[in-house]
Amino acid sequence: MAKRTDSETLSKHIRDALRRDILGGRWSPGEKLQLTALSEHYQTSSTVIREALTRLVGDRLVQLKPNRGFFVPPISLAELEDITELRCVNEEFGITLAIQRGDLNWESELIAVHHTLERTPRRRAEDPSQHTQEWNNAHQAFHAKLMEACGVPVLIDLTCTLSDIAQLYGRWAGVATREAKRDIEQEHRDILAAVLKRDAPAAAKLLRRHYETTMDAVRKAGEVGLEKAVGTVPAGA
Incomplete structure (x- = not known):
């Protein structure tokens, strides 16, 4: 054994x-x-x-x-659009169930993981176009905690899988989207506030907007933007 x-x-x-x-x-x-x-x-x-x-x-x-x-899986604009929509639909449903079923302990843990996310540096000092791995981990933990209270293991597993795929895209789309004007920290605060108010429609709407904002930035950069992003980092770097 x-x-x-x-x-x-x-x-x-x-x-x-x-x-x-x-x-x-x-x-x-x-x-x-x-x-x-x-x-x-x-x-x-x-x-x-x-x-x-x-x-x-x-x-x-x-x-x-x-x-x-x-x-390593190839990346494409069309696939990212599909992944984004699937992620939105999945998490809109998941956050609605989580708000219905989550208890005070879940709220407390959600506040704690959000605090970690807020306190974790987002950009790499040596390459500001890329997120730090620590921030990526904290970001995934926050979104995973949002879904945790839904109580549906299959939905939670799908959330984690889609999050990983999105992070893989984000690694290469970072250069293409670095000029996007957004306050991602405020987006997370707004999502948290809606959840703590137990406002499921607002939380679902904010989650969708959160993901679609990233998708819109990549879409504006286009497939060429993704290709350029991939080309900025040599294999094995």
Whole structure:
């Protein structure tokens, strides 16, 4: 049993490391993930790497092409539009249920994760067009906590999956959207205020606007903007 536990711990550690590096832009969209190189980098066997990548295929952070191997998913404006709409519909429903079912403890935890988000630096000092990983984590935690009280595991899982995909896009769209005029901190404050007032329609509307504002900025930059964004960071950076 101990050996299996150790194996499971290693597998999760490698999977988490790969997920973090993919979301962080270590490899460009569409780039092949070489098993040998990954085994050397993470100092583990190709079997462990393959298992971790297979799990990430299920999370849509890795693409498996038959007879070709594993790849970082490509990005496209059309897919991002679909993901954004799905995210809006999913979270509009989720926040409505969460407000109906959430208790005082959930409210307190939501305030706490929002406080962490407010206090976490958003932009990288060395590259202001990109978010810090700490802020990305805090941002995901805030949105995950919003959905937590809905009590529907499938909806919560979908929220997390869509959040990861959106973060992957955000890593490359950051350069294309850096001129967008918005106060994202105030957007989060407004969402929190609506939830604490138990105003489900307002919270749902604000969540949709929150995501669509980002989509509008990317849409204005266009597919070329995404391509330029990808081109600004060399593979393996």
